[in-house]
Amino acid sequence: MSRVRVGVLASGGGTNLQALIDATQDPAFPAEIVVVLSDRRDAGALVRAERAGIEARWLPRGGGRAAHEAAIVAALRAQAVAWVALAGYMRIVGDGLLDAFPGKVLNIHPSLLPAFPGLHAQRQALEHGVRVAGATVHLVDAGTDTGPILVQGAVPVLPEDDEATLAVRILTVEHRIYPLALRWVTEGRLVGVEGRRAVWRLPEGAAPFVFGA
Numbered sequence: 228m229s230r231v232r233v234g235v236l237a238s239g240g241g242t243n244l245q246a247l248i249d250a251t252q253d254p255a256f257p258a259e260i261v262v263v264l265s266d267r268r269d270a271g272a273l274v275r276a277e278r279a280g281i282e283a284r285w286l287p288r289g290g291g292r293a294a295h296e297a298a299i300v301a302a303l304r305a306q307a308v309a310w311v312a313l314a315g316y317m318r319i320v321g322d323g324l325l326d327a328f329p330g331k332v333l334n335i336h337p338s339l340l341p342a343f344p345g346l347h348a349q350r351q352a353l354e355h356g357v358r359v360a361g362a363t364v365h366l367v368d369a370g371t372d373t374g375p376i377l378v379q380g381a382v383p384v385l386p387e388d389d390e391a392t393l394a395v396r397i398l399t400v401e402h403r404i405y406p407l408a409l410r411w412v413t414e415g416r417l418v419g420v421e422g423r424r425a426v427w428r429l430p431e432g433a434a435p436f437v438f439g440a
C-alpha cells in the first residue's frame with residue numbers, strides 16, 4: 228500500500244525529526260518522510276535527513292517571508308507532499324504555507340498548550356512555577372501555537388530543574404507524541420475540528436496523551 232508523503236521543516240538539531248524518521252522506517256507506518264527543509268544551513272536536522280537517505284535542502288531566508296514560503300511550498304509540492312510537520316522550526320508560518328496545505332500542517336511545541344506559547348516555553352514554565360510541564364502536537368493555524376490540540380505529553384517539573392534539564396525531559400515525551408500524532412493523522416483518524424477541539428477516531432484503548440517520567 229502506498230504511504231502518505233510527508234515533508235518536515237526544521238531549524239535545529241532535529242531530535243524530533245529523528246523520532247519521526249525512526250518511526251517511519253517501519254514499512255508498516257502509514258507515512259513516509261520524503262523531504263526535509265531548513266531555514267538554517269547548519270541545522271543538524273539536514274544531516275539526519277541525509278543520513279537517512281531523505282532529500283534535504285537548505286532554503287535561505289533572503290528575499291522576505293513570502294518568497295521564502297513560496298520556495299518551501301514549491302519544494303514540498305515537487306515531492307507531492309500531503310502533510311507537513313514542523314519539527315523545531317523556529318519561524319512563524321504564514322498564509323503561503325497554510326493556504327497550500329490547509330489543515331495539513333502539524334507543529335510540536337514544548338509546553339502544555341495553551342500555556343506558554345511562543346519562545347522559551349520551558350523558561351516560561353519554570354518562571355511560572357508549574358509542577359507539570361510537557362509538549363503538544365497541534366494543527367497549525369494563523370496564530371502562534373494556537374491551533375487545535377492533537378496529542379499532549381506531560382512530565383513533572385523537579386525542584387532542581389533548570390531550563391536545560393526541563394527541556395531534555397520534555398523532549399522525551401516529544402519523541403513519543405509526534406510519531407503517534409503523525410501515525411493517526413495519516414491513518415485518517417482525525418475526524419474534524421469542532422470549535423477549537425480536534426475530534427479523533429482512535430483505535431480501541433488508545434489515548435491522545437502520554438505521561439513521561
Ligand code: GAR
Nearest residue numbers: 239240241242243244315335336337
Ligand atoms: C523542541 O523542543 C521543539 O518542541 C521546539 O524546539 C525543539 C527542537 O528540538 N520547538 C519550538 O519551540 C517551536 N516553537 P529538535 O530540533 O531536537 O527537534
